[in-house]
Structure formats: C-alpha cells, structure tokens
Amino acid sequence: MAVPNHLQDSMLIHVAGEINLIEFPPKYAAGPKEQVENAPSCPNSQTRIKDTSWSRELADRARADSLMMASPRLHSRGSHTKSKRRRIITGVQRQAANVRERKRMFSLNEAFDELRRKVPTFAYEKRLSRIETLRLAIIYISFMKDLLENT
C-alpha cells in the first residue's frame, strides 16, 4: 500500500512523537551523512565475531559447568515438569545445535531488518534497536489503521 509523501511526513512526525524518538541528542545535529557512517552498519552477527566460537566454547563450557549448580533457572525450570528425560548430547551435536541457533538468530535479525525498512524513520535517525523497531511498528500499524478507518 503506497502512502503519499505528504502523508508520510506528517505520519512520521506523529509516530516519532508518540514513541519519543523525536528527541534529538546534540550529536545528531552533525548531519545525516556523518550519522549514517557512524551508525552500526550491519547488525549481522557474523560481522562481529572476533574470536572463534569454537575456542570460546571450551572456555564457556568450563564456566557453565562451574556455574551449573549456582543457576536458579536450571533448577527451577523443569523440576516440576513431567519429563525428566535428560538428553545426552555429544560435542558434535552441541556444535551443530549452536550453528542452527546462529542461523535461527540470523534469520530473526533479517526479519528485524526488513521490519526496520518498513517502518518510517528519519533518514538521520540512528538505527532502531530491536525493541524500538517492535514498538514503533505497533504504533505505526495502529496509526495506519486509524487513518484507514477515518478516511
């Protein structure tokens, strides 16, 4: 559904005002170009990996082992459920699960990126966080709904 430009502008101000994103910190006065360049370019996890996950895994597993007994969640969750079956998982299976989880999170982030593109923002606004994106989308949808009903 195409929205006329003049409507987009007023809508943007309306929506931004509602979500309180229209407060411009002084740093944003620098100009769109600089802000775009300074903005995190890609939320994609793969670009942020510094150390290999496999090297971290060993350290993390050791840490997890030591923390296992201290974690309240690991005790509370599942302790009252019917299933007591504990899955024995090999190192290879754990790695495969990690890879699947990374892929899952990657596709989740792709969806967030797509949603970011659909939601109106000022060009020089810093990149929306995931929670901001969701909240803005909610407001945007209800705004469009109102618009539709009142025209």
Added chain:
DNA sequence: TAGGCCATCTGGTCCT
C-alpha cells in the same frame, strides 16, 4: 564508567 544493545552459548521444553 555505567547502562543499553547485541551475539553467542547453553540446557530445557515443545513439536514433528
């Protein structure tokens, strides 16, 4: 330096 955001790992649970 604290707080926000995010990526990643991990184990539990749900679902096929």
Added chain:
DNA sequence: AGGACCAGATGGCCTA
C-alpha cells in the same frame, strides 16, 4: 530422536 524455540548467562562494543 532430533530440530525448533525459548530464556538465562556472559562478554564485547558503543555511547552518554
């Protein structure tokens, strides 16, 4: 049985 999903924990990066 195994993949998907979820949520807690952790650590890194960035900004005010």
